[in-house]
Amino acid sequence: MLAALAAIPILIAVAVRLSSAVPPGRGPAFLDRITQNGLFVGVTGMLVSIPLFLPLTVGVVAGDTVAGEAGLGTLRYLLVAPAGRVKLLLVKYAGALVFCIVAPLVIALTGAAIGAALFPVGRVTLLSGDTIAPAEAVLRLILIAAYIAVSLLGLSAIGLFMSTLTDVPVGAMAATVVLSVVSQVLDALPQLEWLHPWLFSHYWLGFSELLRQPIGWDSFASNAWLQAGYVAVFGALAYSRFVTKDILS
Amino acid sequence: MTGASTADDLAIEAKGLSKRFGRQLAVNNIDLAVPRGSVFGFLGPNGSGKTTTIRMMLGLAAASEGTISVLGQEMPRQLQDVLPRVGALVEGPAFYPFLSGTANLHRFDAADPHSVRGTRAARVQRALERVGLTHAAGKKVRAYSLGMKQRLGIANALLSPRELLVLDEPTNGLDPQGTREVRHLVRSLAADGATVFVSSHLLAEVEQICTHAAVMSAGSLVAQGTLASLRQSGGRTLRLLTPDAGTASAVLVRLGLTPVTDGAAPTTGVLTASLPDPDGAVAADGVVAPEDIVAALVDAGVRVRGFAVEQGSLEDRFVALTGEGFDIAQ
Ligand SMILES: Nc1ncnc2c1ncn2[C@@H]1O[C@H](COP(=O)(O)OP(=O)(O)OP(=O)(O)O)[C@@H](O)[C@H]1O
Ligand SMILES: [Mg+2]
Numbered sequence: 001m002l003a004a005l006a007a008i009p010i011l012i013a014v015a016v017r018l019s020s021a022v023p024p025g026r027g028p029a030f031l032d033r034i035t036q037n038g039l040f041v042g043v044t045g046m047l048v049s050i051p052l053f054l055p056l057t058v059g060v061v062a063g064d065t066v067a068g069e070a071g072l073g074t075l076r077y078l079l080v081a082p083a084g085r086v087k088l089l090l091v092k093y094a095g096a097l098v099f100c101i102v103a104p105l106v107i108a109l110t111g112a113a114i115g116a117a118l119f120p121v122g123r124v125t126l127l128s129g130d131t132i133a134p135a136e137a138v139l140r141l142i143l144i145a146a147y148i149a150v151s152l153l154g155l156s157a158i159g160l161f162m163s164t165l166t167d168v169p170v171g172a173m174a175a176t177v178v179l180s181v182v183s184q185v186l187d188a189l190p191q192l193e194w195l196h197p198w199l200f201s202h203y204w205l206g207f208s209e210l211l212r213q214p215i216g217w218d219s220f221a222s223n224a225w226l227q228a229g230y231v232a233v234f235g236a237l238a239y240s241r242f243v244t245k246d247i248l249s
Numbered sequence: 250m251t252g253a254s255t256a257d258d259l260a261i262e263a264k265g266l267s268k269r270f271g272r273q274l275a276v277n278n279i280d281l282a283v284p285r286g287s288v289f290g291f292l293g294p295n296g297s298g299k300t301t302t303i304r305m306m307l308g309l310a311a312a313s314e315g316t317i318s319v320l321g322q323e324m325p326r327q328l329q330d331v332l333p334r335v336g337a338l339v340e341g342p343a344f345y346p347f348l349s350g351t352a353n354l355h356r357f358d359a360a361d362p363h364s365v366r367g368t369r370a371a372r373v374q375r376a377l378e379r380v381g382l383t384h385a386a387g388k389k390v391r392a393y394s395l396g397m398k399q400r401l402g403i404a405n406a407l408l409s410p411r412e413l414l415v416l417d418e419p420t421n422g423l424d425p426q427g428t429r430e431v432r433h434l435v436r437s438l439a440a441d442g443a444t445v446f447v448s449s450h451l452l453a454e455v456e457q458i459c460t461h462a463a464v465m466s467a468g469s470l471v472a473q474g475t476l477a478s479l480r481q482s483g484g485r486t487l488r489l490l491t492p493d494a495g496t497a498s499a500v501l502v503r504l505g506l507t508p509v510t511d512g513a514a515p516t517t518g519v520l521t522a523s524l525p526d527p528d529g530a531v532a533a534d535g536v537v538a539p540e541d542i543v544a545a546l547v548d549a550g551v552r553v554r555g556f557a558v559e560q561g562s563l564e565d566r567f568v569a570l571t572g573e574g575f576d577i578a579q
Contacts (some may be wrong), residue, residue: 066346073343074357077405080307080339082332086358172393 001057001099002106008053009045009111013038017118037122038115039134042141045111046104046148050204054103055180058152062098062159063173065092066242070167070249085243089160093235096156103149108141130213140210147207150223154200154230157182161238167249197222200230257321260285260413260444263314268301275301277468278315283446283461288439290455290476291448293465294571296456299448300340301418302465306446307337320412333363336411338419342402346391350382350401351392358408376404381430395422403431413533417448432458444549462563463538466571479566485524490555494518500533504537504545524558 028048033040066089069075078088108201115121124137132140161180166172183201186192196202203223209216261283276298283289288363292490293299304310305317307323317324319331330425344353354373358364364372377386380400390398399422406414419435420428436446449455455462456476472479487506491497494510501508501522511519524539539558546553 007421072345073341074345076304076309076339077337077343077357079309079359080335080337081326081357082308083360084329087362113569164419187573226528244311246304248304 001060005053005106006110007047007105009041009107010114012044012048013041013111013114013118016041029044034115037124037168038117038119039112039121039124039137039141041119042108042111043144045107046144047205049104049107049121050148050151051184052181054152055155055201056177057103058096058100058155059159059176059180061214062096062156063163063171063176064169065096065160065164067166067169067172068163070247071169073249075249076247086239089164089239089242093156093160093238096160097153100152100156101146101149103152104145105142108128108145110143112138119149124235126211126213127208128212130214143210143215144207147202147220147223148247149209150220150227151201151204153227154234157231157234157238158200161227161234161241164238164242164245197226200226202226254503258285259283259318259321260287261289261317261319261446263315264300265308265318266302266305266312266317267314268298268305268310269313273386274468276305277469280467281317281463281470281473283444286442287461288435288445288459289447290459290462291446291465292450292455292462292567293448294450296467297465297571298468299465300417303337303339303415303446303448306415307332307335307339309339309431331359333409334412335415336406336408337415337417338402338406338412339415339417341418341421342398342405344390344398344401347389349387349389350377350393350397350404350511353401354405354408357405361409364409367579372408376407377401379407379434380404381427392432392466396424396427396452399423400427403434411439411443413444413446415446416493419447420449420454427452452562452567456563464570471570472566476563478564479562486559487520487522487524488526488540488555488557488559489522489546489553490521491518491520491546491551491553493551494520496549497546500549500551501542504542506537525579 012031013034016031028044030040030047032042032046040232066075069078079085122136123133124130124140125131155176158179162172162175163169180201183199184204187199187202188197203219205228206219206223209219259282261281263279263281266276266279266281267274279302290472291299291302303311304323305312306319311325320334322331324331344443345356348356352431353372354376355369358369358373359366374383377383380403381399382397382404385393385397390401393401399419403416405421406416418433420431423431432454435447438445447455447459459476461473461475462479464471464479489497489508497518497520498508498510500518506522506524508520508522511521524537539556543553
């Protein structure tokens with residue numbers, strides 16, 4: 001799965017390299033800047049992965065946590081070991097969390113690396129007009145990856161809950177991915193303005209503040225609070241469901 | 250009180266235990282008493298609720314009504330204290346197909362917070378040896394045959410020294426050697442003082458290894474006790490082989506028996522009659538010893554060509570308790 005994620009920026013970089021020129025303003029944001037500065041492959045890779053690819057992989061990982069063990073039948077043997085239901089749930093969620101952190105990082109760093117290999121690397125012009133050195137630009141990349149990791153926490157908690165509802169991992173995965181798409185669709189409907197700040201996908205693309213000088217943290221903080229809320233609610237749901245569940249798989 | 254002292258002698262005790270799945274009662278108000286140190290056969294046709302009872306025993310499923318305690322402690326409340334002392338095989342083995350046999354056992358052992366990491370490799374090795382899997386230990390479980398997985402499942406139950414082993418159909422899918430090996434294993438575990446609770450529908454097997462048994466039928470417990478008492482309550486049968494069926498029949502009636510003639514062979518008839526239980530209440534006064542029957546027959550000039558008193562088999566008893574029907578009850 002991480003290999004698939006790493007393939008995204010590689011694909012972008014190779015495609016841009018092989019095509020003659022990208023007309024400015026077409027395609028994903030920053031795509032036209034790649035030829036001038038390879039580091040932009042990392043940003044572009046993360047940007048194109050946010051709506052579907054990252055939620056998909058997080059859905060697969062989080063949906064598989066409990067339901068995957070149930071599907072294999074190994075859940076009953078872990079529980080009679082006895083692993084302890086709460087501990088098992090925590091360990092499984094920790095695994096999903098690690099994936100949320102690693103996934104965007106893999107895209108960012110692979111992107112920066114392949115970008116540096118195929119294109120020139122220089123000072124980066126921020127959205128505020130300031131320029132920063134390549135080393136600091138890499139730090140910004142990591143910062144964006146961290147922002148995205150936080151963005152995915154809520155979804156991973158939803159996936160964990162879904163995973164406690166079924167013995168069929170594919171069902172939990174699909175439900176989680178579908179919810180992430182639904183949330184983004186609702187976020188795009190102006191009629192539901194009141195709902196938007198409560199949608200877990202609301203701040204997913206809101207990391208532009210991190211590309212300014214000085215860095216703005218407002219969006220980061222709002223996002224973190226929202227995601228923490230989702231983790232608390234769906235974590236509690238997953239807990240109450242799992243500790244009382246009859247393991248019949 | 251006496252309740253406490255009897256509970257200490259029981260490895261498993263269920264009281265009024267029920268499990269409901271929607272409208273269906275999969276386990277219906279059973280009272281199960283498994284003495285410590287026994288090899289306990291848990292019998293019953295398919296779908297009679299054996300696995301469901303085992304799931305409640307291990308804290309995997311909650312009882313709808315009633316209580317169940319294991320090793321003197323109530324489940325599932327004291328699960329963390331009880332389960333490290335229990336080895337289990339529930340509803341067939343289950344493993345990570347992409348890991349080797351050894352790696353799977355390591356993983357399950359690591360899930361037990363009480364297991365000692367330092368001795369893990371040696372214990373895994375020993376468990377694999379006991380089930381004869383040493384040579385296939387490095388193979389991915391995906392490439393295991395049904396019987397190999399079953400053996401690995403048993404090995405998993407044996408990872409640590411256990412006071413109680415709960416084995417749900419342990420010989421499922423095993424070859425004759427494997428089946429024999431499991432019988433030896435169960436005997437040696439019992440010899441070491443462990444209680445072994447085996448669910449099965451292979452009666453011959455239960456007859457060979459168990460000291461006690463219980464019979465489930467459509468969610469209810471229809472009999473339990475020592476194997477001898479279960480067999481005995483099936484009664485004994487007299488079988489007589491003679492060409493003088495008519496005379497013999499008259500003699501048997503005179504002795505207070507009700508013979509049935511099997512008219513298959515024209516020259517030598519087979520007579521069967523059920524004998525009263527020597528230990529039963531009726532037996533006290535009018536019981537006829539088999540040797541007296543033979544004497545009476547010979548006196549009457551009956552040519553006795555064969556005579557046998559057969560103990561009712563567990564199978565007869567099982568069928569009598571759970572019905573002849575082949576269809577699943579519920
Ligand atoms: N998850 C479930 N949901 C609904 N009903 C179930 C479930 N699991 C078992 N049952 C029902 O409970 C009853 C008892 O099933 P159980 O698995 O305990 O039988 P068993 O005695 O172990 O049978 P077998 O010898 O085939 O293993 C069956 O009628 C079955 O249909
Ligand atoms: Mg069963």
